Amino acid sequence: MGTNWAGNVVFSTETVHRPKSITEVQETTAAAGNLRVLGSGHSFNRLADTAGAQLSLADLPRTIEIAPDRTTVRVDGGLRYGDLAPVLAEAGLAVHNLASLPHISVAGAVATATHGSGVRNGNLATAVSGLEIVRADGELVTLTRADSDLAGAVVGLGALGVVTALTLDVSPAFELRQYVYENLPATAIAGALDEILADGYSVSLFTRWTGPGVDQVWIKRHDPMPAGDFHGATPAAGPRHPVPGMPAENCTEQGGVPGPWHARLPHFRMEFTPSSGEELQSEWHVPLTSARDAIAAVGELRERVAAVLQVCEIRTIAADDLWLSPNHGRDSLALHFTWIADTEAVLPVVADLERALAPFEARPHWGKIFTANPADLHAAYPRFADFAALAARFDPAGKFRNEYLNALLGKA
Template identity: 60%
Template structure:
């Protein structure tokens, strides 16, 4: 039966923000809207020449910016409907993953993976192929079984895996319509223990990636060893050995950025807890940081991890000078056309930079140049400079979807036109 999360979990901003979470993008929309019903949203889309949906604002580029109308779906009823027979849950697009996860766990269910932040919206994370980690875990979009969206003419369309266009519509960058509901696969709830290990030798990274359900390695590019490895293991699995891969065990809780307090991080030191309180790096009830940062991330074939890090080594001093932390994760291959993990198991190299675009941009350009031999695919919601079109096997097929669903360019943006020209 349809249900609502507890009232405490439905807190939302009173209005649509005028800038993104990091503050590096001020939205240029002529007007901002927060409809309270799907019919209100449909009418808005139908009568508007240019419109874009915005989620929780955790993207760092202008892919979702528009000079037309900006619309938030956070005001739509935050409904959740669990189908135990099908093993799915259908949720309002603007619901945050953390709120959904809390509700699901109480019902005895889980999704297989979560991103570092539980604060992001379901539809926004899916549209950009945001991910967690794990050698057999796909990005969050791979759990999508169906989408409901408002198309350019204001119609309400539902598509599922039986539709031959579906694999091109899930990771859609907001370019095919405004998503109103998402149906996700669910599994029985499970427990997780989180351990932090210190000082991993770089040549042991590949073995570390296979050592737990979800693994993240962190480096500041100031040492030949990786600073930390966060192992998120199923609660019924044994802890890592005392001398695991030449590392030592952290004796106190850690923050990914060395020296920062760990109060807003999820519980560590092997303390068992439900999946949704361990798979993210940060707690739902805390703001993970001030937002004074920039982020970039590239996905490469997993087999290229060692060579890619070696290619970046000559730039280590320049990277470290503008870096807060670099995170390394694996993501399983999938069949979604615009997924950075399309048809290849991947290693994701993520950079959290200082909040200074002038200082970061030349380093970002150098990183892209050094990674170019490995066919990098950037995270669509983060900062990148090069057009990644050549690395996507179904690029032309997605352009055809754009022409089919949005021939007049209602959902187009300047940034989207750079990567998917209309001609």
């Protein structure tokens, strides 16, 4: 049987369909019983699992169609960001942001509201202006921003159907410089956090929670940084990897060297495996207005967290109007935890963090490990009932449901 990227989830089926055309997707979908779509496997829970069959879009013809007005690009549902980015760059275009690693599929990243960083940058799903979806009966439907359903369908968790193509907003290409600083003191976090998080197109703080400060600050920006320290943090003496012990050559170029957007926005290079996969991941999004208090709440659990942690990344995402986006209606701070590969040891700490972050109305990343109950998740999203109704309308018999979605949405 197959597994997800990290290997912590063994899928419950040995049946994986690999259609080579949209017609085959439609025929396979119409004939299937329960069906879940596989992306790049970078979810850490059972979102993609099923006892029925899985469907991979990896064998579809690769599609990258730039609109004549150069404001959008249409891509197939199996395309990865790392394959899209160089084509756009060659055409002098860019998407607004990328996740930490470019190895993930566009459709899978969008469906789970995966994100990059930046106080003015929405998550990757906010770039979607159109979706083409094969419904349970095999019908192919297209949604655009003229359709009120699009805001509900974009972060769709695979509950509506098979996303065979997406249309993304694009803009003129741009260059960025990447800088890494080390040992940001706790006094800077307390006194200048807003300024620090806004001092670049994209800013990430990395900490192992072994002390009150931050181990590394990664800043991606258009203009050169002033020489010297950064809020008490010192410039790194050479290339760095955010996870201790991992090779820095896996990471995108640092040291302020200007380069194209797609070679700076991710932390990791497409040509390298970002890590061994020996990890688990969790992430929670809190209102940016609660950033200091949320960081302090995690700090109260520092010893518990550090005992099972590889690294924690702290970054920002702009508000949006997508129904199941963790950033719906609020600018957000994301607290991302890369854990050791020990589920039994990690889950109690995950539960502790959920309790600590509950006062800040934390919303988990849909593709990571969390233990929040469905009632709490429903309450966290003002449009949750609307999404459940949309899923029931698109898939009334529950063909795309699995244990994960039945717990979340109720059985169809």
